[in-house]
Amino acid sequence: MLRVTWVQPEDLLGHELVQARLDGREPARIEARWRAAGGPPAPERAGASPQRASRYLRLLAEDLLDELADLPSRLAEDEPTDLTAIRAACPDWPAARPRGETTPLALEAAWLGRAAGCLLGKPVEKLPLDGIRALARATGNWPLTTWFTARGVPGDLLAQYPWNRRSAPTSLAENIDGMPADDDLDYPLLGLLLLRRHGRGFSTADVAALWLDELAPGRAFTAERVALRNLLCGVEPPHTARHRNPFREWIGALIRADVHGWTNPGDPAAAAEQAHRDALLTHTANGVYAAMFTAAALAAAAAAGGDTDVHACLRAGRAVVPDRSRLAGAVDHALRLAARHEDFDDVVDELHAAYAATHHWVHAVPNTALIVAALSHAGGDFGGSVCRAVSGGWDTDSNGAAAGSVAGLLAGTPRALPERWRTPLKNRLATTVADFDGTGFDTLARLTYLEATRP
Numbered sequence: 001m002l003r004v005t006w007v008q009p010e011d012l013l014g015h016e017l018v019q020a021r022l023d024g025r026e027p028a029r030i031e032a033r034w035r036a037a038g039g040p041p042a043p044e045r046a047g048a049s050p051q052r053a054s055r056y057l058r059l060l061a062e063d064l065l066d067e068l069a070d071l072p073s074r075l076a077e078d079e080p081t082d083l084t085a086i087r088a089a090c091p092d093w094p095a096a097r098p099r100g101e102t103t104p105l106a107l108e109a110a111w112l113g114r115a116a117g118c119l120l121g122k123p124v125e126k127l128p129l130d131g132i133r134a135l136a137r138a139t140g141n142w143p144l145t146t147w148f149t150a151r152g153v154p155g156d157l158l159a160q161y162p163w164n165r166r167s168a169p170t171s172l173a174e175n176i177d178g179m180p181a182d183d184d185l186d187y188p189l190l191g192l193l194l195l196r197r198h199g200r201g202f203s204t205a206d207v208a209a210l211w212l213d214e215l216a217p218g219r220a221f222t223a224e225r226v227a228l229r230n231l232l233c234g235v236e237p238p239h240t241a242r243h244r245n246p247f248r249e250w251i252g253a254l255i256r257a258d259v260h261g262w263t264n265p266g267d268p269a270a271a272a273e274q275a276h277r278d279a280l281l282t283h284t285a286n287g288v289y290a291a292m293f294t295a296a297a298l299a300a301a302a303a304a305g306g307d308t309d310v311h312a313c314l315r316a317g318r319a320v321v322p323d324r325s326r327l328a329g330a331v332d333h334a335l336r337l338a339a340r341h342e343d344f345d346d347v348v349d350e351l352h353a354a355y356a357a358t359h360h361w362v363h364a365v366p367n368t369a370l371i372v373a374a375l376s377h378a379g380g381d382f383g384g385s386v387c388r389a390v391s392g393g394w395d396t397d398s399n400g401a402a403a404g405s406v407a408g409l410l411a412g413t414p415r416a417l418p419e420r421w422r423t424p425l426k427n428r429l430a431t432t433v434a435d436f437d438g439t440g441f442d443t444l445a446r447l448t449y450l451e452a453t454r455p
Contacts, residue, residue: 005047006225006247009061014042015246016068018360022326023249023285024075030064045126045361047221065244078324079285081238083276086289089322093269094296100266100303102452105413107262108445110298111188113408114258114401115429115441116421117386118184119176121396122167123148126361129352129393131161136391143344144387146420147173167397178428183219184255184401189433190214191259191278192444195451200263200270204237204280211281216432222362223247223282238280245282250362253279253291255398258405261298263452268296272320283364286327290364293317293327294402301409302452310380310410314372326365330355334369338376347373348392361394370394371402382407382417414441 013034020027037060043049053061073079080086087093124132136142138153150158150172163172170180179185190210198206208231211220217228223245230240241248257275264271275295279288297317300308314335321328333354337347351373355366370392378384382404389403390396411417427440436444 003048003050003052006222007229008048008052009058009065009244010039010053011042011047011049012226012244012246013039013061013064013068015360016065016244018042019246019249020068020071022358022363022365023079024073025068025071027068027071030067030071034060034064042360062244065246069242069244075285075326079322079326081280081284081288083273086276086292086320086322089324090320091323092319094267094316094319096269097267099264099270099452102262102265102302102449103412104442104445104449106302106409107448107452108441109411109414109417110258110262110302110405110409111441111444111448112414112417112422112425113382113386113404113406113411114188115179115185115404115425116408116417117389117400117402117404118182118397119171119179119400119425120147120386120404121390121398121400122171122180122182123163124390125164125167125396127161127164127393127396129348132391132393132396135161142391144391145383147171147176147424149173173424176424178424178426179430181219181430181432182397183221184398185429186215186219186431186433187256188258189431189436189444191256192447192451193434194278195259195263195454196447199454200274202274202277204277207278207281208237208240214434219432221252222250223252223287227282241280241282241284247362248282248284249287249364250283250360251287251290251364251367251395251398253283253287254294254364254368254402257291257294258298258402259448259451261295262302262409262448264295264299264302265452266299266303268299268316268320271295271299286325287364289321289325289327290368292320293331293368296320297406298409301406308410310375310378310385310406313380313406313410314376317372327368330365330369331372334373335376338373341377344374344377344388344391347377351392362398367395367399371399374399374403375406378407380407380410382411383421386421 226245227240260274272292275291279291300313300316374388385403385407389399
């Protein structure tokens, strides 16, 4: 039996009940109806429950999803999705600036950094924090300093904490042979295509059309897969982000934001505005803010020229997040923890204590906080940033990719990245996007540079 993930109504309902409480709605009455009918909770880590629900439960789930969408939110004023309202909620919104200069070498370091950080996190994606720590300790790789390996790991430990099934054959140290396909690299490629075809004035509808042309549905997950389903059902943007989409505050928009930052060096406001238009297809509120934060921080890093450190980049990102939003609180919390603790494990433990019980492991709020803490605690050092981000658990490959993008860009040149992170990638990226399969990171950097310098 084929159970397509992230679209089954009976599973979406469980996720929407969680999301409703997070974004200030009170779903108790609706949840009681669902439980009384025998409705299951959301799958904890899988994208779909193993068995199809009855026709009655499926129809009930669809009705309840629509009822949940109509509930008022007490956080609506503090967490807008409209750009004008977002800007009004950000007292330190950055002034528009002339685009600065970046270099192909800096952009190549950013592409490489994103790939290496993603690849580091791939084999332990979906594993609990205890499992990640145990696997690394078993090979003397804790605190994490290099790739994961199965060599020397006891069999009983691997049985308890198995590597990610799809990723282990291509992402353990002994198996790496170039950068394997991953959605964390597919989306920057789609972003690059978007700018090449439509320029900086692209619309959210342009993003949707590009996806329909170039994004295989099987390569999209969570909010992105729901948005594709909505488009095919005739739902138009930005309603694609809200219609039966409980993943609209998860990490998907964040992992699409890099190109908007890379191509707006020195102009965080422009980068955030582009990321906002992109994110509207799939996300709302904190899901959108996470993308804007990332783009703004990268825009600051792209024009660093050695004069801007990671802390300034993080401040640029924080400036485009509404002050009273949950994401702003999480970012500020992460920065305080990074400054307070010498041992990053203590930072991670406090973040998990704050968020793990209430947020899905792919939610944007805790993952953004972890990325921020990793970059800040490592001072922007490349290896330190990606290893901290991955060692903190949750969405390990996406967090490693985001931290690697910022730290790589700040490094300024591929040769500034330690060879152990560069060499296994072999300047080769696998992907299902357009004609990019097998493309080198140097070529991608040149194409990105053309967009960064296009009038």
